[in-house]
Amino acid sequence: MxxxxxxxxxxxxxxxxxxxxxxxxxxxxxxxxxxxxxxxxxxxxxxxxYVSGTYSIVFVNCPNEHIARDIARTILDKKLAASVNILPKASSLYFWNGEIEEATEITLLIKTKTSKVHMLSSYVRSVHPFEIPEVFSLPMDQVDVHYLKWLKESMEEH
Structure with a gap:
């Protein structure tokens, strides 16, 4: 001891x-x-x-416009976002299985609450045809007060 x-x-x-x-x-x-x-x-x-980062823009690439529209409509129906822009035909070059691939894709710009990004990403992964869908977000900064009010009201459950 x-x-x-x-x-x-x-x-x-x-x-x-x-x-x-x-x-x-x-x-x-x-x-x-x-x-x-x-x-x-x-x-x-x-x-x-407004607190920077309260809302985010989520980017999702889709193989064609039909799939992009289906995903966008369902996201809005589920109140996972206030707005979705469908940008036409982006040329994408990327590595896949060690090779450089090239494709034409449709890009979704999804405006949502940052708190809903995880649920939105999970939904997109569950319905997206790509093995590894491109889903990432960036926080919104310097948001116009009127646009912010509209975003908030658009995502409220009634």
Whole structure:
């Protein structure tokens, strides 16, 4: 017992304090993104200001216009977005199975709440004909207040 005391001369309670502090620090770091998002939403609600990143634009490439329209309509029906632009025929070059491929695709620009991007992405992956559909989003910044109001109202459940 003397040997243990010689190596760890501090009483056990400071070690417990250090462990507690480390645990609190870890929990704080893990919950920071969620707490930050909630605080920004609260600030936005109280001040009426727009918080950058509250809304996003999601990009999805489709093999043809028919599939693009079907996906766009269903996304709107499900209130997963407020608006979808269907951009005509983009030439795409990409690597697939180690080879350079070339295709013509239709691009969807989907305007939605950032909080709905995960659900929207899951839906697109479930119905998209590509093995690995291109689905990515960018946060909106500097949004016009009137457009923001329309976005918000368009996505509300009635």
């Amino acid at each position: 003397d040997r243990l005391g010689a190596r760890c001369p501090l009483p056990s309670y400071p070690r417990l304090s250090v462990l507690t502090c480390l645990l609190l620090l870890t929990v704080s770091l893990l919950t920071y993104p969620m707490l930050r998002t909630l605080s920004l939403q609260l600030h936005s609600a109280v001040t009426g200001s």
